[in-house]
Amino acid sequence: MAIQIPRGTQDILPGEVEKWQFIEAAARDLCKKYQYKEIRTPIFEHTELFQKGVGDTTDIVQKEMYSFDDRGGRSLTLRPEGTASVVRSYTENKMFGNPSQPVKLFYNGPMFRYERPQAGRFRQFVQFGVEALGSQDPAIDAEVISLAMELYSRLGLKHLKLVINSLGDKDSRIAHRNALINHFKPSIGEFCSDCQNRLEKNPLRILDCKKDRDHELMKSAPSILDYLNSESKEYFDQVLVYLQELGIEYEVDPTLVRGLDYYNHTAFEIMSNAEGFGAITTLCGGGRYNGLVQEMGGPETPGIGFALSIERLLAALTVEGITLPFEDEIDCYIVALGNEAKHKAMIMLQQLRKEGFSAEKDYLDRKMKAQFKAADRMKSKYVAILGEDELEKGITNLKNMETGEQVEISLVDFINEFKRICK
Structure with a gap:
């Protein structure tokens, strides 16, 4: 019997791989202009890194990680995303002491999640991402978003929508968290078991549930924007002003929470609204994660970044009928x-x-x-x-x-x- 490729993975053959090379080259060139330097981290890390960095209540940690014990009995995990590894490296290598700040990094490589394969979603997939660590300036939020939008634009995509929200600072999130618990608690029995487990641990994750997204209480859930304190609101307003000055159109969506626990303040997604793209429209997601460096044992350091799927980018190019001009002669x-x-x-x-x-x-x-x-x-x-x-x-x-x-x-x-x- 012939051995076949594992489910949820793909062979990228000659004729197709040139498209990947073209996109990677465009991303590298853009990062050079924005002064983001490449970082390469291990494909596997200690499992604790993702439990602590990504969050115990996330679907990634609870259901999707490829974890295994090595011969020394240590639990290791194939990386499911890039930010936790970058922040670990930033902390371990004391990059917070670099004379040039903020530290601006980019990565490109395979990630692994055990989930149901479908169009544009694989168990081994490739992410390109950037991280800017060390600045609390709203301008760096706008720069990170601008970089992502410019990459898509350079490659020819036109049917794009930027959706943005603020998750606020710690105080704002606590106030919103209590409001969410009070909102969902009386009827939590009507929700899936995951949502029931999240109610006390992380009620914000209920808003990201795919099973119960059509429940009536989802539509009337308290908006984070109503619980932002003055500092958080001012910060978010400044990010939006910068986007307007850069000519980047956006849509504020108070239900946008992202799927990872480390986000605070700015959260955003870039979506394809091209006709025929499919039900999963998100091309790129990111946000601010002040506090994650401290969680990893480093000093208080603000950070922001994004990650995008190369596979979904290729799918968007196909739907819009864009042929990449790579040399094949x-x-x-x-x-x-x-x-x-x-x-x-x-x-x-x-x-x-x-x-x-x-x-x-x-x-x-x-x-x-x-x-x-x-x-x-x-x-x-x-x-x-x-x-x-x-x-x-x-x-x-x-x-x-x-x-x-x-x-x-x-x-x-x-x-x-x-x-x-x-x-």
């Missing part, structure tokens, strides 16, 4: 006929590649017609023909595959002549 294909020509072709290939050209030749002893077909499939700009007659004359016939024009080039000066023609 080669510079030269060498058609070689006969043993002597094959040896010469290898030398020519090496010359071309050393000079920075992409080049290929036949390795299957195919006839000339089949080799030309292979050059066509590879979208080769030029074909260099090398047979007995060419070798005898010390030349190769170079054909421009777009115009059909063919010229003779001396084998002695092949690489210099090819460079001149390409220019």
Whole structure:
């Protein structure tokens, strides 16, 4: 019996992987302009990191983590998200002492969650994310949101909606928490077991429940915006002013809570409202997490970030009919006929590649017609023909595959002549 790929994972094959490379390159280039530096953290961490960082009451920790004991009996977990690992590294490596503040980081890599696979959702998926640690300025909130919006815009997406909310500071959240408990408690028996467990532990998570989202009490639940103290309200208003000044449209949604426990103050999601995108419209989510560094044993440090799914980004590009302009052609294909020509072709290939050209030749002893077909499939700009007659004359016939024009080039000066023609 053939071994198949695990459920919820995917092979990214040639022809498709180039799209990923193009997106990753665009994200790296944008981060360079915004001065975010790359960080790479382990794919697995101590389970406690995510229990503490993501939150015990979240679906991720309770239901979705891939955890295992190593041979030393330590509980390890494949990372389900990126922020906790980045904050752990920031704290452990004392980046709060860096002379350049805030510390602005980005990451790109696989995450793992055991959930039901569906369109655009996998058990192994790739997230690109940024984190800015060390600043409490509302302007950095706007910058982080701006970076995400600009990446989508650069890639051509037009049907986007930014939804934003404030979860307030600690005092605001306590006041809202008590209001939520009083609101849901009399009828909590009508809700799912998860919501019943969350009532006292983290009632805000009830608002994020997928099973009970149509319950009447959900529609009338107290809004966090009504419980923001003056400091939290002023902070949120400043973030919105910056977004307006940057020309970024947004919609305030008081029901937006995000799925992770560490968020406070600004929370946001970027959604696709393209027709036919599907029921799950969220492309990107993020927010502020003041207090998470302290939770990890570091000093009091404010932070904000976001993460976006590359898979969902690709799905949005497909729905909007956007083709990424990555290069999938080669510079030269060498058609070689006969043993002597094959040896010469290898030398020519090496010359071309050393000079920075992409080049290929036949390795299957195919006839000339089949080799030309292979050059066509590879979208080769030029074909260099090398047979007995060419070798005898010390030349190769170079054909421009777009115009059909063919010229003779001396084998002695092949690489210099090819460079001149390409220019």
